[in-house]
Amino acid sequence: MQQVFSIPKSMKKDFKYTFCPGCDHGVAIRLVAELLDEMNLRENTICSTSIGCSVFLYDFLDVDCVEAPHGRACASATGVKRARPDKFVFTYQGDGDFASIGLAESMHTALRGECVSAICINNTTYGMTGGQLGPTTIMGQVTTTSPYGRNREYYGYPIRVAEQIALCDGTAYSARVALDTIPHINQAKQALKKAFEVQLQGLGFGFVEILSSCPTNWHMTPQEAHIRVKEEMIPVFPLGVYKDITTEKGE
Amino acid sequence: MAGSNEKVLIKGNYAIAQAAINAGCQCYFGYPITPQTEIGEYLSAQMPKLGRGYVCAESEIAAINMVLGAAATGVRAMTSSSSLAVALMQEALSYAASDELPIVLVNVMRVGPGLGYIYPAQGDYNQSVYGGGNGDYKIIVLAPATVQECIDFTYRAFYLAQKYRNPVILLADGLLGQMMEPAYFRENPYPEVDVSSWALTGAKNRDSRAIYSLGPDEKKQIQHIYNLFKKFEIIAENETSYEEFETEDADIILTAFGSMTRNIKAAMKVLRSKGIKAGCFRPITLSPFPNKRINELAGQGKDFLVVEMNMGQMFKDVKYSVGGQSRTGLVNRPVGEWLSVEEIVEAVENFMEKSYAASIQYS
Numbered sequence A: 001m002q003q004v005f006s007i008p009k010s011m012k013k014d015f016k017y018t019f020c021p022g023c024d025h026g027v028a029i030r031l032v033a034e035l036l037d038e039m040n041l042r043e044n045t046i047c048s049t050s051i052g053c054s055v056f057l058y059d060f061l062d063v064d065c066v067e068a069p070h071g072r073a074c075a076s077a078t079g080v081k082r083a084r085p086d087k088f089v090f091t092y093q094g095d096g097d098f099a100s101i102g103l104a105e106s107m108h109t110a111l112r113g114e115c116v117s118a119i120c121i122n123n124t125t126y127g128m129t130g131g132q133l134g135p136t137t138i139m140g141q142v143t144t145t146s147p148y149g150r151n152r153e154y155y156g157y158p159i160r161v162a163e164q165i166a167l168c169d170g171t172a173y174s175a176r177v178a179l180d181t182i183p184h185i186n187q188a189k190q191a192l193k194k195a196f197e198v199q200l201q202g203l204g205f206g207f208v209e210i211l212s213s214c215p216t217n218w219h220m221t222p223q224e225a226h227i228r229v230k231e232e233m234i235p236v237f238p239l240g241v242y243k244d245i246t247t248e249k250g251e
Numbered sequence B: 001m002a003g004s005n006e007k008v009l010i011k012g013n014y015a016i017a018q019a020a021i022n023a024g025c026q027c028y029f030g031y032p033i034t035p036q037t038e039i040g041e042y043l044s045a046q047m048p049k050l051g052r053g054y055v056c057a058e059s060e061i062a063a064i065n066m067v068l069g070a071a072a073t074g075v076r077a078m079t080s081s082s083s084l085a086v087a088l089m090q091e092a093l094s095y096a097a098s099d100e101l102p103i104v105l106v107n108v109m110r111v112g113p114g115l116g117y118i119y120p121a122q123g124d125y126n127q128s129v130y131g132g133g134n135g136d137y138k139i140i141v142l143a144p145a146t147v148q149e150c151i152d153f154t155y156r157a158f159y160l161a162q163k164y165r166n167p168v169i170l171l172a173d174g175l176l177g178q179m180m181e182p183a184y185f186r187e188n189p190y191p192e193v194d195v196s197s198w199a200l201t202g203a204k205n206r207d208s209r210a211i212y213s214l215g216p217d218e219k220k221q222i223q224h225i226y227n228l229f230k231k232f233e234i235i236a237e238n239e240t241s242y243e244e245f246e247t248e249d250a251d252i253i254l255t256a257f258g259s260m261t262r263n264i265k266a267a268m269k270v271l272r273s274k275g276i277k278a279g280c281f282r283p284i285t286l287s288p289f290p291n292k293r294i295n296e297l298a299g300q301g302k303d304f305l306v307v308e309m310n311m312g313q314m315f316k317d318v319k320y321s322v323g324g325q326s327r328t329g330l331v332n333r334p335v336g337e338w339l340s341v342e343e344i345v346e347a348v349e350n351f352m353e354k355s356y357a358a359s360i361q362y363s
Helices: A025-038 A054-059 A071-082 A095-101 A103-111 A161-165 A182-200 A222-236 B012-022 B039-048 B061-071 B083-087 B090-099 B125-129 B145-162 B172-179 B218-239 B260-274 B291-298 B314-323 B342-355
Strands: A045-049 A062-067 A088-094 A115-121 A171-178 A204-211 A240-244 B007-013 B025-030 B053-056 B076-081 B103-109 B139-143 B170-175 B182-184 B242-245 B252-255 B278-283 B283-287 B303-308 B327-332 B359-361
Touching: A025 A054, A025 A088, A025 A095, A025 A115, A025 A182, A045 A054, A045 B260, A054 A062, A054 A088, A054 B090, A054 B283, A062 B090, A071 A088, A071 A095, A071 A115, A071 B025, A071 B053, A071 B061, A071 B342, A088 A095, A095 A103, A095 A161, A095 B291, A103 A115, A103 A161, A103 A204, A103 B053, A103 B061, A103 B172, A161 A204, A161 A240, A161 B252, A171 A222, A182 A204, A182 A240, A182 B172, A204 B182, B007 B012, B012 B025, B012 B039, B012 B103, B012 B145, B012 B170, B012 B172, B012 B182, B025 B039, B025 B061, B039 B053, B053 B170, B053 B359, B061 B090, B061 B103, B076 B145, B083 B103, B083 B172, B090 B103, B090 B218, B103 B145, B103 B172, B125 B170, B125 B182, B125 B314, B139 B145, B145 B170, B145 B182, B145 B342, B242 B260, B252 B260, B252 B342, B260 B278, B260 B291, B260 B303, B260 B342, B278 B291, B291 B314, B303 B314, B303 B342, B314 B327, B327 B342
Parallel strands: A045 A062, A045 A088, A088 A115, A115 A204, A171 A204, B025 B053, B025 B076, B076 B103, B103 B170, B139 B170, B252 B278, B252 B303, B303 B327, B327 B359
Antiparallel strands: A171 A240, B007 B182, B139 B283, B242 B278
16 A cells, blocks of 8 residues: 655654644644655754744754754854854744844844744744733734733734845845645745755745744634634735745846 | 964963964854954954854854854854853853853953943952853853963863863953963864764764753753753862962962962062962862862961952852861952052951951952
C-alpha cells in the first residue's frame, strides 16, 4: 500500500503537540518542517527560538535550536549567521516577541539585510500568559487587559508587521499569510519557501507574518476562531506579498 | 601583533581589542558608550580584514544577544560596554549562565548610578560579581590592573569561558581603558578548547541539539541549578587567583582590585619606609573570590584595609572572608580622582591608631 501522508523527517519522533486544540501553531510548524525536508535543509539549520507559546518549538522540530530571551530571536539569529554564514538560520516568534518587545531587534535585522528568515505568528494576543492586549490586538478587541475593548485613548493602534518590514531596505521578501483555509495554508507554504529561498540566495531578510487562531484566549471553538481570522483579522491585516525583490523590475 | 616580543605603547581599549583578535574572537557585536568605544572602533577596522564577524548593534541588548547566538555555534564571541549599559545586558548574562554559553563581556567601568558620568570608577563590583540578572547563577570576573593585564586577561577570559562553558566578565575601568602603557602582545598561552560535543552546527550525522534554559520539569530544573553551582566550585578550586606582596610579616594588608592595585602597591612602599609593616593583597578573580586566602591571613592576626572607588562593595566580601578574626577597614571614594598614595597612607595611619574597624571616606 502506498503511504500518502507521513510526519516530516524534520519533526521529532514521538512528539506530541502541547498546543491548545485548534491552535494554528501546529500547522505553521508542520509547514516549516515540510519545507526543511523538501529543501534538504534540516542538517544545516540552526533555529533561534523565542518566548511565548512558540517557546516549545524545540520539543517538535528536530533541528539545532538556540533559545533567545524574549524579543531577541532576530539578534540571536544575527549572531548565529555572522558566526556561521554557511548555515540556514531562521526564527520562529509570536507577535509580542517579534513586534512588541523585540521590534527594535526585528526591524534592525531587516534593515541590516541579515540573510536570515523570520516567522511571526500573529494571533492578536499574548497567548501563553492568557490573552492580554498585544501589539497586534485589533481595535475594539476585548482582552484581559483591554476589558472594554482596544481604543485609541488608552491603547493606540495595532502594528501591521509585514508592511513595516517591507519598508526596510534590507528586506528581500515580506508577506502576510493565513492558515484558516486549505488554499491559504498552501499559499503560506509558498511564502515560507520564498522567505527561505531569499536567505539561501544571499539576498537579505526573508519575512512571513502568519495570521493564526487562538481559540482558547478568544473564547471560541476552533471553527469560530477560523471564521474570526477571515472576518475580523484579514480585513485589518490584508494577505499578500508586500515586498519581493526577486520579482521587482529595475531593482 | 600576536606573539611579538616588541614592547608597544598602547591604549587599554585598543589592547583589549587586539588581544581579542589574538585570542581567536570570531565575532564582535557592540554599541558605543564612553569610555570603551575604542574597542568597537578598532574591531570595526580589523574584523572585516580578517573575514570575521562585526556588527554595530542597535542596542546593548541586541549586542549581547548576538553574542549569545554566535557563542552557541561554538565560536569565540564578545561584546564590550560600560556600567549603565552593562546593566541592560544582565538578562542575557543570566540566560548565558543558565544556557552555559561561553561569552566574553568587557566592562570598562564609569561612574554611576544612573547616567553618572564618564569618570572611571569601580562601582560595578556588585553588578559583576553578584549579577544583576535573575535567578541563581555565577559569572567568572577578571579584574586587570595594567594594560599588560588587559591583554593577558583577555586571552584568559576567552579560554575560561569555553573551558567551563560559563560567561566571563573582564572588569576594567575608564582609567585602564583610556590610558596608554607599554605592553607586550605575547602569544596566546592557552590551548584550543574542543566545543564539538555541544556546539550548534546543524544536526548532521548526530541528534539535534537545543540550548535553552526553560525548565518546566521541576526536578530537572533543581538539578540544573545544583550542577551550575557544582561547576562553579570546580572553577573556584582551579581558577581562583590573586597577588600578594610582603604579606608575610605584615600587620596590615591593603586590599584593592583592578587599577586601584597600582596605588596600594605604591602606598605600601611609603608605609614600609615609615616603619609600618604593610602588605598588599589583590584579588585577580573577583569571582571566584579568594576568600580562603584572606581568611588564612586574617587568622594570622593581620588587619585588612580595603581601598576602592565605590561605597565599599568589595569591602563586604573581604570582611566576610576575614570572618571577625581581625579588623577590616574601608577607604573609599565613589567618584572622581583615584585615591592618591598620600590619602591611602594617611588612612592607614589613622586606621592603625584606632582600635575599632574604621571606615574613612574621602570626598
